Amino acid sequence: MEPLFVPPGYLTAHQVAAQLGVGLPAVRQLVRRGQLPRAGGTPRQPYYAWADVQPLIRARRPRVPAAA
Known part of the structure; x- marks a missing residue:
């Protein structure tokens, strides 16, 4: 439920x-590990700041090898 x-x-x-x-x-694990802080909401329906999610998205991008 949203x-x-x-x-x-x-x-x-x-x-x-x-x-x-x-x-x-996986989102709950990120919160438990301290990698994604909750920004508000309720314990059952939290929400997260976009600014906190962006670095996680960048870290998950596949790395493209540099051209030789």
């Missing part, structure tokens, strides 16, 4: 999972 209101610049757990290409359990 929260009724998420402020602009924030993502729900489902949206974070979709951006990262992972499932909700």
Whole structure:
């Protein structure tokens, strides 16, 4: 169930999972490891700052080898 209101610049757990290409359990693990702080919401329906998600997206991109 998605929260009724998420402020602009924030993502729900489902949206974070979709951006990262992972499932909700992986998002919960990122939170537990301290890699993704919750920005608000409720314990059952948290939301996350887009600025905190962007570095995770960049880190997950496949690295392209440099041309020789």
